[in-house]
Amino acid sequence: MKATRFSWLPTITIWATAILVTGVFLWILGDILWHGIGHLNWQFLTTEPENAGREGGIAPILVSTFLIMAVCMAVSIPIGVGTAVLLAEFTPIDSSIFGTFVRRSLDILAGVPSIVFGLFGNVFFCKFLGLGFSILSGGLTLACMVLPILIRSTEEGFRAVPNEYRLGAAALGFSRTTTLFKILLPAAVPGLVVGLVLGIGRAIAETAALIFTSGYVDRMPQSILDSGRALSIHIFDLSMNVSGGDQSAYASALVLLLLLLLINGTAASIAENWLHKRIINQ
Numbered sequence: 001m002k003a004t005r006f007s008w009l010p011t012i013t014i015w016a017t018a019i020l021v022t023g024v025f026l027w028i029l030g031d032i033l034w035h036g037i038g039h040l041n042w043q044f045l046t047t048e049p050e051n052a053g054r055e056g057g058i059a060p061i062l063v064s065t066f067l068i069m070a071v072c073m074a075v076s077i078p079i080g081v082g083t084a085v086l087l088a089e090f091t092p093i094d095s096s097i098f099g100t101f102v103r104r105s106l107d108i109l110a111g112v113p114s115i116v117f118g119l120f121g122n123v124f125f126c127k128f129l130g131l132g133f134s135i136l137s138g139g140l141t142l143a144c145m146v147l148p149i150l151i152r153s154t155e156e157g158f159r160a161v162p163n164e165y166r167l168g169a170a171a172l173g174f175s176r177t178t179t180l181f182k183i184l185l186p187a188a189v190p191g192l193v194v195g196l197v198l199g200i201g202r203a204i205a206e207t208a209a210l211i212f213t214s215g216y217v218d219r220m221p222q223s224i225l226d227s228g229r230a231l232s233i234h235i236f237d238l239s240m241n242v243s244g245g246d247q248s249a250y251a252s253a254l255v256l257l258l259l260l261l262l263i264n265g266t267a268a269s270i271a272e273n274w275l276h277k278r279i280i281n282q
Helices: 008-039 042-046 059-090 097-110 114-128 135-159 163-171 176-187 189-204 231-240 246-281
Strands: none
Touching: 008 246, 042 059, 059 097, 059 135, 059 176, 059 189, 059 231, 059 246, 097 135, 114 135, 135 189, 163 176, 176 189, 189 246, 231 246
């Protein structure tokens, strides 16, 4: 009787939590739109900042952000997918000491604060390797941050593939390489997309790690060895260090949100279309 009487409680709790989270998101989004939409225009996106960012636009900031993300993804995706394949296909989850050690290390790294990655990147990439404050240093540091999430998500994607796929490929005489690239990797795409979306979401909004690696310079970068200010650092600087820069900070935050939505939607759409084409071709 008591169980029946209070059976509605979990449903109410779940709905209340969902409404609360959605309400907080809409409140934040509404505040950013209210203060930033009036300052957002084509000139803001295509001109350089002036007067410490109070005037002008964010063109060099966007270029630096895209370059940092390009370096991050170019490094993290091959290493992440390769490591995930090693953990999922070549190291048993229970009987491999090496696999267990790597997985626990990745879980710990996923929870390390970003400021620690920033200090590591400053010491190793900027000073030890001599890259200095540069877009390359920032991208490599973000790659170190993204890798634990990307590897674990992709590994789970591989492990979610039914074992019958592997047995069927072996019965047909497929090599391990053919099985991996033609059967397992396409089936694990959802896990890879999840890892990419989570990793990009964390990397593109990162501030602490980039302050110590990519730098504060707001001019147009000429190469990845130049210092560059990411969009998140620009927002931080305008809101904390520049009096009268709140309106530009809100507009920059709105651009950051739009970029996140665009990247996440594009990644999900590409993966869905790719899987759909493979299903049709098969």
